Each structure stands twice: as structure tokens, then as C-alpha cells.
Amino acid sequence: MSHDGVGPRAVMRSVAFLTAGALAVPLLSGCGSADEAGKPLARQDIAPAGRARVAEGGTLRWAVDTVPETFNTFQADADATTTRVAQAVLPAMYRLDAAGRPQRDADYLESAKVVDTEPRQVVLYKLNQQAVWSDGREIGAADFAAQWRALAGKDSAYWTARNAGYDRIEKIERGSNDLEVRVTFKRTYADWRSLFSPLYPKDVMGTPDAFNDGARRKLKVTAGPFALKKVDRKQDEVRLTRNARWWGHPAKLSEIVLTAVPRDERASALAEGKIDLAEIDPAAAQRVDGAAHGTAGPLAGPGSGRTAAKTLRAWALAHGAQEDTDDESDDEAGSGAGLRKAMAKWETQQKALRSFEVRRSLEPAYTQLALNGADGALADERVRRAVARALDRRELAKVVLKPLGLPAEPVGSHLALAGQDAYADSSGALGGQDTAEAQALLADAGWVPGGPVTKQEKGEKAAGSKGKKAGKDDDSADGDGTYVVGEDDKARAGTERGAGRAAEGESARRSGEGGKQLAQEGQQYKQVHQGGAPGAYAPKGTAAPKGTPSPQGTPGPEGTAAPAGVAPAKALAKDGKALSLRFVLPSGPGSEPLAAVAGRITRMLAKVGIGTEITKVSDESYFKDHIASGQYDLALYSWPASAFPATDARPIYAKPVPAADGSLSVEQNYTRVGTDQVDHLFEQAVSTLDQEEQRSLIRKADSRIWAAAGSIPLYQRPQLTAVRKTVVNAGAFGFQTPVYEDMGFLKKGAKASASPSGK
Template identity: 55%
Template sequence: MAHVGVPRGTARKRRSVALLATGVLTIPVLAGCSSDSEGPTSVAAPQDIAPASRDRVTEGSTVTWAIDGVPATLNAFQADADSATTRITGALLPSLFPMDAKGEPRLNPDYLESAKVIGQEPKQVVLYKLNQQAVWSDGREIGAPDFVAQWRALSGKDSAFWTARNAGYERIEKIERGKDDLQVRVTFSKPYADWRSLFSPLYPKEVTGSPGTFNDGARTTLENTAGPFRLRSVNKPEGSVVLDRNPRWWGNEAKLESLVFRAVEPEDRTDALTEGAVDVADIDPATANSIALAARYRSGKGGPPAHGPGSDSTPASALRSWALAHGSDEEAAEAAQAAREETREAIAVYAAEQKSLNGFAVRKSLEPAYTQLALNGESGPLSDDRVRRAIARTLDRQELADAVLGPLGLPAKLPGSHLALAGQPGYKDSSGALGEQDTKEARALLADAGWTPGGAVRRTEDTKAGSEAEEKGRAGKAEQKEKDEKAEKTDKAEKAEKDDKASHDEGMYVVGDEKPGDGPAGDGEVTAQDKQAGGARGAYAPTGTPAPAPASVKDRLGKAGKPLSLRFVLPSGPGSQSLRTVGEKIVEMLDSIGITTQVTKVDDDSYFKDHIASGDYDLALYSWPATAYPATDGRPIFAKPEPASDGSLLVEQNYTRVGSDHIDQLFDRAVSELDANASRDLLKQADARIWAAAGSIPLYQRPQLVAVDKKLANVGAFGFAAPRYEDIGFTARQAAGSTANRKK
């Protein structure tokens, strides 16, 4: 699935992505009770990869894996690296501490014998002992020179290297060779808790040793690799990246002979699966439903098909169709025969499609990512934390999570942290710092901030007295009527007096900055339509008097004549339906307490770049991936924005523009704390303050749906864990005409 809305690259470590947005930006009562439990909790949904022991997986064959597009770069440290970059380099390059199924970093024995902190005073020192069999594809051993070259490229000290992140590398003081190149001694100038995040992926010194190869050479090819696969070709016109087994791989040999990554747009994946063009593909709920339907499809023998063309046929309609086709009316018979033939062909085509889709299973879990409601606190009503907290406490998060995850049969456990997900050791539900869903409390917060029902109604000079000439005219007319009243003392004069009074009252209250007819009357206030002397309401209102306001508008919140109206930006692409569904529900929830939202739908391609990153929104939905290193990765996402010399705002990755010095200090302390428990405690404190600031409201953990050939093992919805590419393969040898052979 393609998710719109996942932010990429800044000076600090960029989170791995999938925009996470859209369909991905795809994508679950406000703030449940805070849990005081410590330590890891059970994973909300386990991975679903059809696990099989290696002896059950056959040798050979090719698997084709759908990606959104051929990556712009194969250098994971550049700003335009994306999820495809991560997926491909994961099979080609060393990852020293990949995440396991619980979201913890685990030492990878294929590359390391050991790695540990051997000193903290006066400075932190980490000693890496490399696997003695580990070599690059050209035969050179992986060693200290590769670590040194990557540190120098990513340290930020040499601007010739165009890098999107240097977090952690800038803290390294020096790297030394141990007794040989297989021992690497890293000394830090400042303590760094997340040292395991460094050197993953590890590039050969041929890539990181010079700005030219780092900036340009590694974008399109990697000649030297060190994974179970090696790069054979990158073909952008055809939209494919082909990997072959690495003959110099020292670990378990890859079961597949080759692995092909093929660019397939999310909206085209159902067709790609049906046509046998791919074996593995992230999919949206609609495609998952199509696969589920295919499993229940039956042919029309003995009755109509279960669904699709011909499924609405009944015995009576079938008999009538046959009678027409064989009747004496030649014209009617010809038309009926043609219709029957068209139906037979449609059924045959649909049956073939269903048979193809029935060869796939939907592997499902929860992505290591959460979708959030972002509230832009840079300016306007949302710059007031009381308004942000009120919106957060209006939301029924459980309803939103159920809407996305319930139909998929996935657990809709509400995320309680911005910095970890259920199952990770640092997870703790800190949402209690904000409070539970409470409409009454939300209204009180808004009232305290000055936003009240009827607050959008104000008395204006223009409508109170009209023009100066009109006022004088009315005064003169009133004076004359008064004289007439005293002189005549008749019923007609008394009626004139009432009309005169009504003429003074008319038009005194209008909605500030609203067009006629759009504004509400405040509580206890009167409008022109309520003061008419007779006849149809409003029929005798003076020229320029606003038309009556809809009754429902009376509850709109406002302040000083200005309505509380927020711009809600949503992606419009076919893969973003889940986000739009959630957005519609949020609009209804806010409407229930009088907050107006103006929904703006924009192209997926521009959603993040032109709106989220630039701050052109009030409310938006996008996702953040989970990480094993929240002290490093969370800091730029929640850092307090700082003004730049040119007057702009430096937000790093904090696209809500909400932050505080205290939160920054807690992150800084956590990333320098080498005691894991102490570091986690500091992060929990930071998370509680992030909840209280209400700039980001986690709604649900995103669903992970992957269509996989039923014969494939060890691949699917991985959850937290990194794939073990060498274990992926078929549990039964492919027959002639199978996917791999059809592509050749």
C-alpha cells in the first residue's frame, strides 16, 4: 500500500518510510487511561509471513515483489531515499542490528560476533568484532576502513557529502582499528544511547569514501554489496530492479535464484496480481476484499456464479432468456442469443480472474506505524493549546480505529505513545496526560479560550444604524410619527408606532464577516426575521438586512464575531480512502460541538510536500513509522521550532509546529543516557508532555495487508521485523505457467 503523508529527510536521522499516507496515508476515546505498567507488552498483532523451516523451502525460482516505483537513489542516507530504497538495500547491504518481531534491535550474527560498550569514562567506547567470514562481493573483507569512511561522510563536517542525516555520527570523536581490521573501536565525544543505530546499512568504502560516489555513483548502482543477494540491474524505463544470489554470501544461501522488484502503482495491483505479474504486493482493503471473494467463487455449473457476471440470474430469468433465444421472433432471438453469448464470455473472463486471485493469500498484521491527527499550532486558533486539547478530547479515537481496523479483522487497540508501539520495551500508555474523551470538558476548554456558541455573532456599526443618512431619515420619520400619534390618538396611529419601533430594531444583529443568510444569532439575541410586524417573515425587511440564518448555525462557535473554522486537508487519491473515511468522521465529531471544518482534498503527490511540510493546513492526517531508537528519531519530530535568520521557522520534522524547551531537554538527556531503563523513563516523560501539548493525536496503528502467492513462505506482513531475504521461497516447486515462468 502506498501511504501518503510520511515525511522524509532532514538533518537528523530520517525515519524509514512508506508516506505512510495515503493508503498508506494508509492507513487507527480520546486518550484511554494511562497505564503504569513497565516493560514490554504483547504485540497488538503478530507478524503473518507463513513461516516455514528452510528444509521445506525449495531451491531456485524467481519472486517478483511490487514496489511503488524504482527508487530515485540506492543511497539510503540521501533525502530522496524512500521505502523502495530500504526494501532493496535490505537484501544487498549489512544491517548490524535489525529489528526483531517485538521492535527491538538484535545483533546480526551474519555480520557481528559481538558489539558492546567497553567504556563510559572518561568517554563512551564501543568495540565491534566483525564476523571473520563477512566479505564484500569483490572478496574484500568488511572492516574498519568501511566504518571510518561512512563516519566521515555522515559526520556533517564535510559539506561536500550531500547527506540527509547525521544523527549519532556527529558524536563520534574517532574510529580506530583494533588488533586487525575486523575489530573496530569507536570513541564518542558525547555519550550516545542509540549507538546500535549506526552503520546500518553499512556501505563499502568505495561508496562513502568520496563525495562523487556518495552523491551520484550510489544513486543508480551498487557494484560492491554484502548481502544474500547482489544487484544485477536497475531499469527505470521498465520499472524493475533485479537481484541475483550473491555467490560470495557466507551465510545461509538464498533459496531464491533471483528477486525482482517491479514498480506497480497501488491502484494497479489487483490487475497485476490477476495477470500474474507479481507474487508479493502491499495492497489496500479493496484488493484484499477481491482476494477474499475469489476464495468463495464457484463456477456457474449447477447454478449461477457466487458473484460477478451472471450471479443475479434466477431459474425464471434463465428460462425466459432461453425461450427468447429459441423463439419464433427472429429479431428478438438474435438479440437474446447475442446477450447470452456476451454473458458467457464475461463469466469466463471473470472466472479466470477469480482463479488467478484465488492463488493468493492476504497476509495481515499491523504496520510498525501509527496514523495521527496533526494540528498545526503555528498560528490561528490552534496556536492556543486549549483549543488543541479541546479538539483532542472531542475525538472518539476508538470509533476511528474500529472504522479502519474492524472490517479487516485486526485488533483496534489504541496507541498510547508517540514514541513506541505495543510490544516494544519502551512502550507505556501516556495518553492520560491529555485526558479521556469528554465533550463537556472540551466545551469548557473552548469557552476558556473565548470560543462560545453565538460568538460568531457581533453588533456592527453598519447594520446597527445603517448609513448616517438612513439614521437621520429614520429619526425624522420617528419624530413625525410621534407627532401624528399624539394628534390623532387612533388605532391606526398605535399600529404605526409599533411599525416604527420595529423599523429601528430591524437589522441590528448580523454574523461577523458572513454573507447575508450565513450567520447565526447569538443565544438570547434576536434577528430581523423574529421582529417582523406581519406577513411572511422577512418580507418587509429593509434593503440590506441579512436573510434569516439556518437554525443549526446558532451553535457555531466563535469569538469576537469570528467563527471557529479550521481547514482540514486530505489526500484525494484512490489509495487514500481510509484516510478520507477517518477524516469524514472527525468532521462529524467536531461539528457536534460547533467547530466548522473546511475540507480541502488535494493530489497525493502534493499532499505532503505542498501542504504538510509547508504548513499549509490546520488539520491533517499522516503517519509515522515506529523506530527502535526513539531518542534519536523522535527528537526532530517533536523539537520546538526555532526562528531562522531570514524570518522563517525551522521545524526539522515537526510539521505540527508544536513543541517546548522542556520536551527538547528530555530528548537530549535520553539520547545521552547509557542506562537503558533511565533513558526510557526520560522518553516516557517526554511523551506525556507531547500528549499534553496536543499537537499530534495518535489514532490507530496502520493495517498491513500483503497479497502473497499461497506457495510462498517466510514473506508477507512482517510487522516490526526486518525480512530475512535468504529464507524466502516456494514450499512446492512452481509448475509450468506459474508466475515466474509467465513473466519470462
């Protein structure tokens, strides 16, 4: 399962708008000059080539996760492929550059600027005079107005998933000519550049029926370098063809075919010539790299004789070979007709994969450790801060990124990534890894080493010990020796962590004084606590189900003995209950990096006396049944970065409030941790047209989010794309919106420019 959906406006946002209050907000560390944004940690890796070196024509076959249920990006079930299609076939006033910053798209927009601020903010758009829809009609004010009315949130007949920004518009008018559009706001809106990207024709936005159903399965009218030609749901394909009415640089490709291919089948699909480009997981990347160097076979690494035969047989069975009981041999070659056939197929595929290469960058998204502050032990900010201070975030980043040759730097902000305008490392508001400080915070919260445990808890521990003994040789042991509780194996109480060693901290410890200052300042404000791919994404538009009661969040049974090689603190207890946290993870293909990170986290927590119970659940239920509904203590999932954090990040960190039906309204704040201060800073940031002031406010908000310790950013997600070597201007795009008209195949004899990844 993949929860991708990264794009300029990928994360769906809520309607709710919080009125500003008068709070005194002192200047904090991490809120300095613009140069703190720095540069992206890794450059995009797309084999750039000038258009003169790109051949005319050809079909690019591109693997995607799904054929989308809708082509309307403003609906709740829009997904990553919806965004991909919209980027290629629809106008966007602004697109992201390689540093993740919005830039005017000159193919649609000659200029856009604020021309008035009193009594109202007015933005004047001047459109490219050549910009027309595929039916020949000029793009103009009528399209802008129809989209505003559909997304303003006033008409419930429109089934919209987000309307942030559109709800602040007062009116839209034609300017002095047909190429000018005047947008007047009733409330100042700093992120006005986020609007009308994408822009749909009035045919789609003009009526509720057209909005709700007209763009779900087709887009009759488009205005991009490509047009939506055909959707074949039987073949799982979306076919885009060159737009004959496109006025910009003509598309080099004749067609782009988006084909739904499961992530764990992409290496085979590449080898069989079914696709030319696909985002892949680290295991597939290793296989593609291995094909180029003649390594990474099923027997790569140590092992020979009977061990090698068993390894080979396990690989073959995993890749479709049938167990051959009549012709099974235990000799070194691991014979058997099915095994030999699978091996031959693997060799053939490896030869075919030599035509591909892996292009590497970092996604515009980060993986975080989420701490559910609804109730239980993590409702106490001191315990959340102790969890955070126990973590060596640099070490966790290295687990995922170092083997891929990518910069293993921890993320320092919840609201932006390195290179983006609002980025600054504000983690000092919480402080770095410090075992002594973590233990002091736990002691202050009343968690006592070796404290009394109730009879019920002792029974759970005994059951856990039996479970460990019975499961000693069970196949459910994780890669690092940690036994996990499966969705259908709840009876195993406790977890057993086998051999392993504690990660040694490599990052300098931060003092954490800024965090202490923030904690003191925030005491007057009472807090209300009410996917699986590598770093699963929170699905767009996911919200806690209406009527869901406040989760009980009861920690799992202790049963969390420290692994060998770790010198843990003595187990902690309070009020007769051991300190143990339920760590929920997805279990589907590609989730191995998450499991590795979770294993390191459990070891780090054990060193300060915090126990964990890892529970692996199906990808399908991970967000719906656990994250969104609050049935977890710790979890790993990702958020896309936004060029407009004042708008897009607010629902993720907004203070939860009771709804009219008695349930808790959390929007997308699945940690249930929020403060009035953070809400106010977001409101201030979205209401100022001074970009320097907005940047400062965003960084202040981030410092307070760090101090509350509801979520801990860990690392930027890796972006690995297998691409046919002759394909240029495509691959690991990083922050930048793809330039579809420049993609294509190299002319014979031409060479792409050097594009080193991860540098």
C-alpha cells in the first residue's frame, strides 16, 4: 500500500478557521534570517537533457499505484495519480521549483501581484494571451469564478475535500480585458499563490453535478501539454496524449501511459519491458543496481553448501516456483525443476534490468514518530518529551538513508524541509538525545524504577513470558530479533527482543534550554488532549470518523525485556502499572525500513526504562482503524512538505476541540496534541502579506510544536526511481513539479547531462 499523493497541494485540508486571540509570543531560537533555509539535502536526479537532444515521439510507460477513482483533485478520494494527471493536463498558476518554492508558470500566467490592500486585499492576474482550453475557449475569469464558488464552502451540494483559501475570497471579476482576473479577498490571505493550481474549466466546476461526477472518470476539456485520452480500468491504464492545442513548447513524447503496478512487482515489470519508469523500494533498487554490476543475486552475501541451497530455494518459492516434492534435492545447487526454472527466469530478468538505472533523491516528505497524546501515559507532556529526548534522530536517519547513498540528516522542522523558504532547524526547542534528561522527566512525571505492579499486570507479564518461550522459534520474529504481535495473533502478550546492539549516538546533544523556556511559557495554556510503505503517508483527507469516542489508549502489556547488548534502565511503573507503549506499524510490502527504524526506537526507549509492544497490522487498516481513530501510542507515518505551511500544516497541528455530537474534532491532528499558541501563530502567519514576518511566525509555530512533543520529525523520505537509461528529464524529481513536455528518449548518439544523486 502506498499513501503517496505528493504534489504542490497534495494534502487535503479542512474548512475550519480559527479566530486569532491576543497572545504574547516572544521571539524564539530557530526564528532567524532567511538563510537558515539552506539548500535541499539532495538534488533531483532526472538525467537532464536539452530539448534539442530529445527525440520526437515515443511512449513513456510509467508505473503508478492506482488508476484513480477521480480526476478531480479537490475530492476526498483523489490520490497521487490524480495529482500526476492534473499536472500534465491542467493549468496551474504556480508550480514548485527544485527548492520546493512556488514559481509562476509563464505558460498560463504573465503576472500576478497584490494591487491593493485597503480596504481589501486584491490580486490581479494577467493571463497568457495564448492560453486556451482544448475546446478552443480562452482561459479566463469565468473559470476562476466557477472554481471559487465550488470550493468556497458555502454550498454543501459540492462534495469538496478542501477549500482553504477559497473561503477567504469575497468576489472574482473580469479586469480591464479578457486576460485580466481580479480576485478580492474578504480577509487577508498570505498564501494566495496556492490558489487555482490546478485550475479546472467552468464545465467541471460550474454545477454540483458536474463537480461531483463529471470529472471522476474523464476530463473532456483540458489545457496542458498532454490531454487525457483514455482510461482503461480493465488494463489498469491511463493514457495521456500530446495536446494539439498546446501553445507552449510541444511535448516531446507522443504518449504517456500510466499503468498501475504493485510496488512488489515493479522490478519484474521493468525487466519484462512492461514499463520504463517506476518508483521502487530499496530491495528493488538493490536488484537494479546489482544487474548493472553483476551482483545482488538471490545468493548474494555469505552462505554456501546446504545453507546456500536453502536460501536459493526460499528465494525461488517467494518468486513463484512451486515446491517440487518428487524432485527435491538438498545438494548445494538446490535442484528441483521449479527451482531451476525460477533461477533461469531470474537470470533473464537481471540481463534485462541492465537497461535501467536507479535515480536517487529525497522526496518532499518526511517520516515522523507520532505520539498519541489523547490519554494514557503520553497525555503527560513530560513523558512525550522523555520519549523524544531518548531518541538519537541522526542514528535513525542513517538506518534508512545511509545504505542508499543519500544524506542521512535528521529533519529539523515540522513545517518545511531544507531548501524551502520557511525552513529552520527548531529542534532545539525540545533538545537533542539526552538519556539523563529523559529519565529526569519520567521521574518528575511519577514513573518510578521498579515501582509496584498490580496482580493483573504481573499476570500479563507471566503470560508474556510464556508467549516468549512458546514463540522462541516462531517465524514471526522480526529481522532484529524482536517478536511482534500480529493482527490475528493478539494472544502473544509482550514482546521479546533478541540479540542486537544499541545504536551509538553520533549527533551532538543539544542543551534543550529553549524547550524548558517554552514549557514554562506554555503552562498558562491548558492543552486539550482528547499505509504501509517505507514511512507510510497519512492519506489525503483522512479524518477521525465522526462519533468516534475519545480513545482509551491503554498501553499494551509490559513484556519488553531489553535486547542483548543494551544496558536498559530498570522498568518503570506508576500507580501499579508498568510504562509500556503500543507501537503500531504497517506490515505490507515495502514496510521493512519502518520495521528497522521501529526496532532502533524500541532499543533507545528501553535504555530510559520505557517498554514497547510492537503491533503489526494490515496496510488497509493502519490509518483507518489505528491512526485516524487514535488506537495507538506510537506510530510512524509521513507528511508531504508544503510550499504553503500556514495553510496546509494548520489542520495537522490545530488544537483538537469537542464537536457538537460530543466526539472530538481533530481534523488531521492524529496525535491529538495542540495549543492555543500554535493556533494563533498559524492565524497570524496566514494573515500577513509581509513574507519575512510570515516566515518568522511559521518558525515560531514550529518551535512550539517541537516543545509540545506530539510528533518528532525523523528523516526525509528516500525517493528511488528505476528508469530506462535512454529516458531523460524524468526520474527522482525531488521537490520540483515535473516538466512533462520535456520528458522523452535521447536521440541516438546524444548524452544526458551528469546528474549525481544525493550530492
